[in-house]
Amino acid sequence: MLIKQLSVFVENRPGRLSSITKLLGENDVDIRALSIADTRDFGILRLIVNNPDKALEVLKGADYSVTLTNVIAIGIEDKPGGLAKAMEVLYQNGISVEYMYAFISKTDNTAFVILRVENSENAADVLQKNGIKLLTSEEIYKM
Amino acid sequence: MPKYWNESIECATPYEMQALQSFRLSQTVRRVYENVPYYRKRMDENGVKPEDIKSVADLSKLPFTVKQDLRDTYPYGLFAVPMSEVVRLHASSGTTGKQIVVGYTENDIEIWKEVIARAITAAGGGKDDFIHVSYGYGLFTGGLGLHYGAEKVGATTIPVSVGNTARQITIMRDFGSTILCSTPSYALYLAETLKEMGVDKSELKLKAGIFGAEPWSEEMRAEIQEKLGIKAYDIYGLSEIMGPGVAFECEDQSGMHISEDHFIPEIIDPDTGEVLPDGVQGELVFTCITKEAFPLIRYRTRDIAVLERGQCRCGRTLVKMLKPRGRTDDMLIIKGVNVFPSQIESVLLSLGNTSPHYQLIVDRVNNNDTLEIQIEISPEMFSDTVKNLEEQENIIKAAVESTLGIAAKIRLVEPKTIARSEGKAVRVIDKRKK
Structure with missing residues (x-):
């Protein structure tokens, strides 16, 4: 139930994002979702892609500092209050979220949220038990 | 022999x-x-x-x-x-x-x-x-x-x-x-x-x-x-x-x-x-x-x-x-303190997980000397959260300060971005010099 997310260290200088995304594109890596955490001097680019192992290899080969992190992806109905239910479950179970970001489906009325929590496996269990739909890596990669 | x-x-x-x-x-x-x-x-x-x-x-x-x-x-x-x-x-x-x-x-x-x-x-x-x-x-x-x-x-x-x-x-x-x-x-x-x-x-x-x-x-x-x-x-x-x-x-x-x-x-x-x-x-x-x-x-x-x-x-x-x-002539005088690049190198390497690739940028802003230490991030240092990286910067900052007695700004940079001369390493860029 865990998804591999790529995290890339990016300095705050012009052209960095352009060269990373170009490199991934040239190697047929398709980006499903992304987010950037930024500070004054650097950022961490977080990516969900169709082929994380290949992306890791390509980025490492180009001397980027990159690592794979396990995250969970949940699917929720794209309507007001949809996310609140999932957050409530986590809160009631004492699970705090390090960060999260969302994207919406191209086909149906579903929104997806990528969550990074302290203990991903435990969080995945709790969410499923409470009827929240978790996405498998295959579902994400083939999306 | x-x-x-x-x-x-x-x-x-x-x-x-x-x-x-x-x-x-x-x-x-x-x-x-x-x-x-x-x-x-x-x-x-x-x-x-x-x-x-x-x-x-x-x-x-x-x-x-x-x-x-x-x-x-x-x-x-x-x-x-x-x-x-x-x-x-x-x-x-x-x-x-x-x-x-x-x-x-x-x-x-x-x-x-x-x-x-x-x-x-x-x-x-x-x-x-x-x-x-x-x-x-x-x-x-x-x-x-x-x-x-x-x-x-x-x-x-x-x-x-x-x-x-x-x-x-x-x-x-x-x-x-x-x-x-x-x-x-x-x-x-x-x-x-x-x-x-x-x-x-x-x-x-x-x-x-x-x-x-x-x-x-x-x-x-x-x-x-x-x-x-x-x-x-x-x-x-x-x-x-x-x-x-x-x-x-x-x-x-x-x-x-x-x-x-x-x-x-x-x-x-x-x-x-x-x-x-x-x-x-x-x-x-x-x-x-x-x-x-x-x-x-x-x-x-x-x-x-x-x-x-x-x-x-x-x-x-x-x-x-x-x-x-x-x-x-390598010795830098920063805020009146004598600093040798080799001291900073010792500090960085003593921390264990930092890379030996660094560069010191010395400048003068509003008549105050500033020291910035750029360090290439090593695989051991990199982690997915900003919090961890900032903690590492703080550890380095504290170690440098306690050794040199002056404050330095720590800036993590991407691997292999600091010039690697195949001869001598360029360790210092002193922008104060005309």
Whole structure:
């Protein structure tokens, strides 16, 4: 139930994002979702892609500092209050979220949220038990 | 394999050494007085006659020579033999100013080979070794200096010179190099490239390295030794005096033995010129007592070091110089505090997971000095959360502050973005200089 997310260290200088995304594109890596955490001097680019192992290899080969992190992806109905239910479950179970970001489906009325929590496996269990739909890596990669 | 190249000199008693030095010094002073108008003028101005210099104890009567004197007499003004006797010229890179030129007679080259042979022998090298010389060949003394010394000991000498790192590794593996001679920063660069090429250090036959031409810390030594699986020996020299081989390290790795039968060292207070006792840190000064073409008298090296006398655990009695702590001209004065880049390197490497690739950016903002330390992020340091990275920055910041006593801004940068010269590493960018 865990998804591999790529995290890339990016300095705050012009052209960095352009060269990373170009490199991934040239190697047929398709980006499903992304987010950037930024500070004054650097950022961490977080990516969900169709082929994380290949992306890791390509980025490492180009001397980027990159690592794979396990995250969970949940699917929720794209309507007001949809996310609140999932957050409530986590809160009631004492699970705090390090960060999260969302994207919406191209086909149906579903929104997806990528969550990074302290203990991903435990969080995945709790969410499923409470009827929240978790996405498998295959579902994400083939999306 | 012999332990010493020249045991009677390397293990001489203090009395024997002083007698030899005194004899050679008085001869050299007489020769330069007669043959070099510049020295004669300086000695006359100071009221010193060649006959006043009878022993090592008289050395401090002589005036100092500084780099500016070499520039003022450029190119051949300090040569003490006719140019017809000079068989080789070398020139300094001129990184800290106008270039200078130095010359060697046939006999000078023999002395140079001898001192390098001592260094190679002390590093466990001999005729069965394959010595891989990755110093630059050419006007720089590094390449040819080590090269001739390696041939002198009868080793199979591989004159690779600098550059084309992947090819160097192939040569190292295929030719069976056992001793690497390069700058320490290049040795680390080789180690990284090795890893990238997927070559394990066990595929190489390297057992030792002789590294010099730039200051390096004990932590950097430990890293090179670990990554290349070798013992790393320091070597010291400067073109003005001879080139590499003025001093060399033995297996005890506790300072470099100076070939004091050729170069007499002194430590002085850089501000007053006063000679300091052994064990006290100050500026290193050398007097050449056997060189024919370019014998410098009391040359101020601007290197900061300490001298230590007595018999070393290796058996040698040659006086030792403890690793230069930097150069008087490398020293940065930031907010009134003396800072050597090597101190910062030690701090970074002592933290364990930081990379040895750093650069100091010194600037002045609103009349306040600022220090920024850029450090390439290492795989061990990188983690997915901003919180962790900021914590690491804070740890480095605190360690630097407690060592230097001044605040520094830490900036993590992407791997391989700090310029890697294949020769000397650029550690400092001082934007305050006009």
